Amino acid sequence: MARKPSDYQSDIWNDWCPGCGDFGIVAAMYRAFSELDLPPEKTVIVSGIGCSGKTPHFVKVNGVHTLHGRAIPFATGIKLANPELTVIVNGGDGDLLGIGVGHFVALGRRNIDLTIILHNNTVYGLTKGQASPTLRRGLRPKALPKPNIQDAVNPVSLALASGFTFVARGYSMMTEHLKELIKEAIQHKGAALIDVLQPCVTYDNIHTVEYYKKRVYKLEDTGWNPKVEKIEEKEEKIVKAWMKSQEYDDKIPIGVFYQDPHTPSFEERIKERIPSYLETPPARQKIEREGKTIIDSEAFRKIFSYYIVETE
Amino acid sequence: MLNRLSIIIGGPQGAGLETSAQILTYSLAYLRYGVISDREYFSNIKGRHSYVHFNISSEQIPTSLTYPVQLIAALDHETVFTHFDSLEEGGVITYDVFTEEKTLDTTPSMEEDLKIRLRKIFKELGIDGSIKSLVRYISEDKKIHSVPLNYSEIINEAAKKLVLPASQAARYVSSIIIGAVSGLTNVKKKAIEYSLARRFYDRPELAQQNKVIVETVYDKVVREHGPILELAPSKLNHREMMIVSGNDIVAMAKTVGGVRFQSYYPITPAADESFTIESYEKLEVDGLEIGSILVLQTEDEIAAITSAIGAALTGARASTSTSGPGFSLMVEGLGWAGMNEAPVVITYYQRGGPSTGLPTRGSQSDLLFTLYASHGEFPRIVLASGDHLEAFYDAIEAFNLAERYQTPVIHLLDKFLANSIVTLPVPDLSNINIDRGLIIHNGGADYKRFNLSTTISPRAFIGSNCIMWYTGDEHNELGHIDEDPENREKMYRKRMEKIKIADEEIPEEKRLTYYGPEDADVLLVGWGFVKGVALDALKTLAVKGIRTAYLHIRMFSPFPSKSVEKLLERFDKSKVITVEHNYLAQAGKAILINTGVRITKEVVKYTGRPIYLNELVDGVLKILKGEDRVVLTYGP
Numbered sequence: 013m014a015r016k017p018s019d020y021q022s023d024i025w026n027d028w029c030p031g032c033g034d035f036g037i038v039a040a041m042y043r044a045f046s047e048l049d050l051p052p053e054k055t056v057i058v059s060g061i062g063c064s065g066k067t068p069h070f071v072k073v074n075g076v077h078t079l080h081g082r083a084i085p086f087a088t089g090i091k092l093a094n095p096e097l098t099v100i101v102n103g104g105d106g107d108l109l110g111i112g113v114g115h116f117v118a119l120g121r122r123n124i125d126l127t128i129i130l131h132n133n134t135v136y137g138l139t140k141g142q143a144s145p146t147l148r149r150g151l152r153p154k155a156l157p158k159p160n161i162q163d164a165v166n167p168v169s170l171a172l173a174s175g176f177t178f179v180a181r182g183y184s185m186m187t188e189h190l191k192e193l194i195k196e197a198i199q200h201k202g203a204a205l206i207d208v209l210q211p212c213v214t215y216d217n218i219h220t221v222e223y224y225k226k227r228v229y230k231l232e233d234t235g236w237n238p239k240v241e242k243i244e245e246k247e248e249k250i251v252k253a254w255m256k257s258q259e260y261d262d263k264i265p266i267g268v269f270y271q272d273p274h275t276p277s278f279e280e281r282i283k284e285r286i287p288s289y290l291e292t293p294p295a296r297q298k299i300e301r302e303g304k305t306i307i308d309s310e311a312f313r314k315i316f317s318y319y320i321v322e323t324e
Numbered sequence: 325m326l327n328r329l330s331i332i333i334g335g336p337q338g339a340g341l342e343t344s345a346q347i348l349t350y351s352l353a354y355l356r357y358g359v360i361s362d363r364e365y366f367s368n369i370k371g372r373h374s375y376v377h378f379n380i381s382s383e384q385i386p387t388s389l390t391y392p393v394q395l396i397a398a399l400d401h402e403t404v405f406t407h408f409d410s411l412e413e414g415g416v417i418t419y420d421v422f423t424e425e426k427t428l429d430t431t432p433s434m435e436e437d438l439k440i441r442l443r444k445i446f447k448e449l450g451i452d453g454s455i456k457s458l459v460r461y462i463s464e465d466k467k468i469h470s471v472p473l474n475y476s477e478i479i480n481e482a483a484k485k486l487v488l489p490a491s492q493a494a495r496y497v498s499s500i501i502i503g504a505v506s507g508l509t510n511v512k513k514k515a516i517e518y519s520l521a522r523r524f525y526d527r528p529e530l531a532q533q534n535k536v537i538v539e540t541v542y543d544k545v546v547r548e549h550g551p552i553l554e555l556a557p558s559k560l561n562h563r564e565m566m567i568v569s570g571n572d573i574v575a576m577a578k579t580v581g582g583v584r585f586q587s588y589y590p591i592t593p594a595a596d597e598s599f600t601i602e603s604y605e606k607l608e609v610d611g612l613e614i615g616s617i618l619v620l621q622t623e624d625e626i627a628a629i630t631s632a633i634g635a636a637l638t639g640a641r642a643s644t645s646t647s648g649p650g651f652s653l654m655v656e657g658l659g660w661a662g663m664n665e666a667p668v669v670i671t672y673y674q675r676g677g678p679s680t681g682l683p684t685r686g687s688q689s690d691l692l693f694t695l696y697a698s699h700g701e702f703p704r705i706v707l708a709s710g711d712h713l714e715a716f717y718d719a720i721e722a723f724n725l726a727e728r729y730q731t732p733v734i735h736l737l738d739k740f741l742a743n744s745i746v747t748l749p750v751p752d753l754s755n756i757n758i759d760r761g762l763i764i765h766n767g768g769a770d771y772k773r774f775n776l777s778t779t780i781s782p783r784a785f786i787g788s789n790c791i792m793w794y795t796g797d798e799h800n801e802l803g804h805i806d807e808d809p810e811n812r813e814k815m816y817r818k819r820m821e822k823i824k825i826a827d828e829e830i831p832e833e834k835r836l837t838y839y840g841p842e843d844a845d846v847l848l849v850g851w852g853f854v855k856g857v858a859l860d861a862l863k864t865l866a867v868k869g870i871r872t873a874y875l876h877i878r879m880f881s882p883f884p885s886k887s888v889e890k891l892l893e894r895f896d897k898s899k900v901i902t903v904e905h906n907y908l909a910q911a912g913k914a915i916l917i918n919t920g921v922r923i924t925k926e927v928v929k930y931t932g933r934p935i936y937l938n939e940l941v942d943g944v945l946k947i948l949k950g951e952d953r954v955v956l957t958y959g960p
Contacts, residue, residue, distance in 0.1 A: 024804055052791050058634075061796075068793060069804050074786045076637065077795035077805075078630065079660055085627035089634025089642065092618055093585050094787045097638070118623035286606055286616045294618050294640035295787060299582030300758035305720075307580045309753045311609045316576055319566050320750060321353045321522075324515070 014049045017042035022072045028063055033210030034131060036184030037102070038070050041129075043187070044194035045073070055098045058087040060107035062138045064131035067102040081112025084119050087126050094295035095279045098198060100127045106136045109145040109165050119203050120174025122278040127197040127204045128176075130167055133212035134219055141215030154217045167207040168257035168269055172250055177272040178204035179253065181265065183228050184211070185221055189266065196268065202277045209264070224264065231256070231267030238268040246272060325556040329509065330390060331378040332407050333501050335399025336433065338370035340498030343523065345376040345745070346567075347502050347534075350519035351511050353565040353747045356558040358385035360856070362744045362934055364959075367592070367683045371433050373402045375960075380509075382558040385747060387711065387856030390937035391958060395508060395553055397501045401426040401455050402434055405442060406960045408458060411468055416552055417459065418471040418504040418545075424456040438960070471508070471549055473541065475500055482537045499534045503541025510551035513542060566748045570741035573712045573748070574671060575600035577719035578643060579607065579617065582758060583669075585635035585642040587620045587628040592683050593742040594645040594673045625650035629657035629670065636661075636668045637794065639763075639785030641723050643669035647739075648677045648690055655697045658732055662702025664794045665774070665781070665819065667726035667733075667761070671719065674738040674852075676932040685932025686739035688852050688905035692913060694734045695881055701816075703823035705729065706881040708736040710855030714878065715741060716751050727761035729826050730780055736880075738905070740853040740934045767792070772801040776814055779821045827882035835884035838891060840873030846948065847895045849923060850903040851877045851911050854935060858903055861940045868941075870948070877911060883918040892921050901925040901947050905935065926953050933959035 020042045028034050045055065055073035059065045061080035068075025074097075078086045083101045091099045101108075108116050108130055119126065134147040141155025145165045152159040171179045178200040182190035190208065197204035209228070211221055231238070236256070240249045253270035276284075283289045299306060313320060333348075335341045345361060352359045358381045365374035377393070379386040392412035398404045401423035411417060428439045443453065451457040462468040478500055483493035506516050516538055524531040568576070575597045578586065588598040602619040618635075622628045628644040635642035646654065651672055661668045674690045676682025694706050705725045709715035718735055726733040764771070764782035767790030775781040781801075784790050793803030798815060800806035806815075840862050848858050858874040865872040875891055877884070892900060892915075902912040902923050909926040916922050927943040929935050936958055943954040 022804075053789055054787060056786055066805070069795070072791065074791045075793040075795075075803070076634070076786075077793070077797065079656055079796060082626060082630045082657070085622065085630040086634040088620075088622075088627070089585065089587070089631030089636075090638055090786060091634075092620065092631070093635035093640040093642070094638040097787050114623050115627055118627065282618065286618070288613055288616060289618075292616070294584035294616075294635060294642075295638035295785065297584055297615050297640075299584065299615070299641060300760065303757050303759070305580050305582065305753060305756050305758055306614055307607070307753070309750070311614065312576075312580065312753055313750065314609050315579070315604060315607060316566075319568055319572060319576070321350055321565050321567060323356045323562055323565060324354055 015046050017046040020045045020052070020072050022070055024069045026070050027066070029214045031213040032063070033133060033184035033212065034063060034067070036187045036190065037129060037131060037208055037210060038067060040187045040190040040194055041071060043191045044198065047191070048195055048198060050098055054096060056090055056100070058083045058090065058099060058101050060103045060112065062104040062107055062136065064102050064104040064107065081107050081110070082115065083107065084112060084115035084126070084128070088119070088124055091124055091126055092278070093293060095125070095290060095293050100129060100198065102129045102131065105130060105132045105134065105144040105146040105167070109167060109170070113145070116170070117174045120171060120176045123175060123177055123202045123275055124278040125201050125203070127194070128206065129194065130205060130207045131210050132167060132207050133210045133216055135212050135215045137212050137215055151218055153215055155215050166257055166260065167205065169254055171205040172254050172257065172270060175203070176205045177202035177275050178268070179270040180205065180268040181207040181209065183209045183224055183266050185224065186266070189230065193268065200271065201273070202275065209266070227262060227264040228266055229263055231265045231269065236267065238271045240272040240274060243274040246274070325554050326394070327382045327556050329380045329395065329553060329555060330393035331380065331395045331397065331505060332375050332393050332410065333397045333399070333505065334373065334375035334403030334407060335498070336371050336402070337365055337368050337374045339399055341374055341376060341399065344498040344501045347516065347519045347523055348378070348505055349567055349745055349747070350522055351506065351515035352380055353567050354515045354518050355511065356560045356562055356565070357382055357555065358560060358747055360386045360389065360744060360746045362389050362740065364933065365684050373406055373433060375403065375407065380555065382556045382560070384560070388860040388937045389934060395505065397505050399498065399501060402431050404455055404458065405431060405434065406438065408462055411462065411466065414467050414469070416469045416471060416508055417462070418473060418508070419455065419459070420475040421472040422474065422476055424454065426455050427453045469549070469552055471504065471545060473500065473504065473544070478537065478540055482540055485536055486533055488533065493533070493537070496534050496537050499537040500541050503538040504545055506538070507542040507545035508549065508551060508553050510554040513539060562749055564750060566750055567745060568712060568748060569596070569743060569745045570712060570715055570737060571596040572600055573716050574719045574737065577716045579604055580753065580756065581720035581723045582641045583617060583643050583723065584615070584640040585618050585620070585632060587622050587631045587644045588646065589622050589625045589628050589650060591647045591650045593675060593739040594647050594650070594671065596742070597645045597671065625653040626657060629654040629668065633657060633661050633666045633668045636666050637786045639787070643671060643723070645671040645673070647673050647675050649680065651690070651694070651697070658704070659698035659700060659702065660796045661732040662698065662704060662819070663796050665730040667730055669722045669726050669733050669735060671735045672737065673742045674736065682932040684739070686853065686905060686934060687930065687932060688738055689907070689910065689930065691736065691880060691910040694736060695914065702819055703729070703731050704881055705731060705733040705826060705879070706736060707733065707879050708851045708877065709741065710852055710876055710878065712741065712746050712748055713751060717756070718878070720756055724757070724759040725826070728759050729822050730761065730783055731822060736852065738853050773803045774799060774801045774815065774818070776801055776818060779818055779825060823882050830879070830882065832884035832887040835877070835879035836887055837876045837878065838873060839876065841871050844871045844873035845896070846870055846872040846899045846901070846944065848872060848874045848901050848903050848944070849877070849911065849915070850874065852905070854903050854905065857935050857937050857940050860937045861944065864937065864941050865944060872944070880914055883914065885918045888915055889919040889921060892919070897924065899948070901927055901944060903927045903935065903940065905929050924952060927956060928953070929956035931957050931959065
């Protein structure tokens with residue numbers, strides 16, 4: 013019997029502010045997980061710090077609530093050690109694009125089969141509303157003493173530049189649409205980003221539900237084809253997607269910007285070198301025999317013969 | 325004939341000195357000599373002065389380095405300038421006659437400080453400062469035997485013989501060193517030939533070309549000078565010898581110990597370990613794969629430790645290797661592992677700090693840092709290895725301890741060990757156990773990762789049949805955030821008490837070793853790379869009538885407090901001396917913290933060069949004459 017969305021709901025009382033955009037993200041995840049019928053014990057949500065960092069506690073799958081900015085490398089270790097797991101990172105804009113942006117870029121370079129759900133609300137909520145890396149210059153959400161004088165990073169543009177092979181944007185108030193994006197991202201074999209616009213009802217009086225309602229439109233409604241059908245199209249498609257990502261003022265596109273199913277995932281690259289990798293990844297290897305090492309003296313001499321000199 | 329020989333071979337970085345050292349070591353090992361060698365180099369790829377300092381013995385496997393040396397083989401003039409003073413009276417120097425006119429002014433790669441010191445010396449000696457004047461001076465005044473060789477002539481001759489362009493033959497200039505050293509010490513040609521074939525197994529033409537140069541020089545040296553420093557035939561009777569650096573032996577140990585995920589960010593002097601593991605990523609015996617290791621080069625050390633922790637949560641034995649600057653970045657991750665009872669191993673090769681410090685030189689200045697790194701309180705295990713063999717067993721034990729006590733383990737090593745190459749019998753693997761600790765494979769629906777009914781909770785792997793939560797926040801038994809004061813007290817105590825259990829379970833005799841006579845008068849206390857030189861110092865001091873013992877500390881957390889306290893009680897306080905490669909005498913501080921016993925005598929060195937036997941003996945003698953602290957500085 014397929015799992016229902018409520019089967020993924022944990023018993024923990026959700027302490028996000030009433031009306032927080034994050035509720036939409038979690039609701040979309042419950043539904044996406046249910047429709048994909050993800051086994052909870054083979055699914056892992058990894059998060060960093062901040063409001064989004066609490067996400068794993070609200071979901072009844074494995075949860076790893078890590079350090080500020082470090083969700084991606086924790087997830088990298090989990091996924092590479094056991095690639096049969098479905099690993100989903102939930103992180104804020106400050107977390108993934110401020111303190112942790114190096115890991116974000118590195119993930120693109122590797123194209124590991126991870127799904128990154130970016131809770132993008134332009135502020136650091138849990139520390140009371142400071143400017144996040146996605147807040148544009150000149151804006152002053154209500155907690156800021158002065159307008160922001162740093163430029164914003166565009167998550168979609170950066171993901172494209174870094175090598176992510178699935179790049180999408182969702183809106184937390186459109187959970188049906190977001191749910192579909194999450195499903196697609198999870199099913200995509202490679203690094204997937206979903207930049208989720210998520211109003212912070214407490215500290216962001218600019219990017220409100222009203223604000224997004226006026227601007228957001230679906231890419232798929234315009235006949236947008238994100239998919240690199242043949243590898244030869246990659247350059248053209250990525251340039252188009254990047255151009256599209258720059259559209260961010262009067263109109264904000266949501267949906268899948270770009271999808272490249274051709275670039276090999278990191279797991280496939282490892283398999284090239286270690287053919288047994290997917291069958292016996294690091295987490296599933298036996299490393300002892302009745303408490304003894306599997307490399308005995310004879311095996312040791314054979315493996316490390318390069319270092320052993322037989323004397324005269 | 326000599327039973328013991330110290331040699332320095334020197335030249336610019338990138339000129340093939342490492343290969344020369346490797347060939348010589350293979351050859352010596354093939355002839356069953358015991359060898360230890362230390363490589364000293366700048367943070368530089370090409371051009372700055374580097375040297376390898378050997379200690380060779382026909383009677384034992386030497387454990388320390390010492391001065392003066394009997395032979396200097398110089399690839400360039402900077403080597404002559406830098407090391408001439410280290411030669412024993414009656415020793416030998418080989419150098420390139422082409423450099424005879426060189427002076428300090430024509431040695432731009434040399435640091436100004438040394439030039440200033442040398443100019444002063446040359447002035448006092450009344451020499452003009454050319455290589456020629458210097459060699460003449462040491463030949464006459466210190467009875468040094470000089471063996472001048474014409475490097476370009478040798479290369480040109482070899483080029484002719486090999487029908488190679490001279491420019492290509494010049495790439496084998498380091499083989500001149502091999503020829504000179506082996507000729508002068510009477511290391512058989514057969515051994516050199518064996519070693520070249522081994523080194524260039526995949527490119528036999530290189531072995532052949534180098535062999536021609538080696539033999540040309542070998543014959544010339546023997547013809548013109550004779551084997552002045554002939555080594556006595558070895559009395560050792562090993563049928564096989566391993567030749568390994570500290571990095572190599574730790575890589576091998578991790579492989580044996582079952583590491584399946586190793587992450588790293590490039591840093592000296594740790595990175596070679598990860599490269600070695602990666603070379604063996606597919607563990608194959610007779611064509612059958614018996615395992616594989618994933619080595620991941622990360623974007624920084626933060627990702628290195630956090631990805632290793634992630635891998636550990638899924639059940640893979642996971643580790644990362646680094647040095648001081650990298651560990652500084654790992655500290656927050658270390659705390660997360662402590663909070664979440666995650667078994668991760670950090671192999672930590674200390675180098676000179678603070679900051680970038682002396683990036684290619686040795687140090688033991690991070691002991692206190694590793695004992696207390698990261699905010700908050702959590703248990704950790706800190707091991708420190710004194711030599712290659714200890715490093716081998718400790719690197720395996722580190723994983724056992726990490727899993728048994730579900731806590732991060734820091735395995736402390738240093739640059740001295742990382743880069744020193746030794747001959748070593750193949751370690752005995754029969755007594756090695758793999759202890760994975762308390763693991764539960766069917767946690768089921770009610771599984772609680774931090775179950776409070778036992779101090780060490782059964783650990784299920786992510787990906788087994790249950791779900792679990794981890795968080796850096798204080799948490800309840802399920803792993804959910806929990807700030808309740810009663811839960812906080814229980815969970816906090818559960819974590820901290822694990823170190824008490826470790827302290828009870830790990831025999832103290834495994835955490836320290838006492839060497840020397842039971843009724844010794846003097847006690848040296850040390851850790852890490854000090855072990856080798858301290859053990860040799862015991863023998864030298866015994867010959868001088870000073871009964872000395874050495875207390876070697878191998879585990880600093882949990883600290884073997886009872887044994888250390890009891891041992892120290894037996895000695896006159898004025899005769900207990902800590903010997904360390906740092907300024908503060910940090911092990912002494914750790915002893916004070918753990919036992920309340922203050923050691924007031926210290927011999928320390930923080931120049932980045934290893935403690936040499938000669939200076940340690942002198943240092944101990946000074947302490948016994950009443951000094952409280954001796955700072956050692958020998959070695960260029």
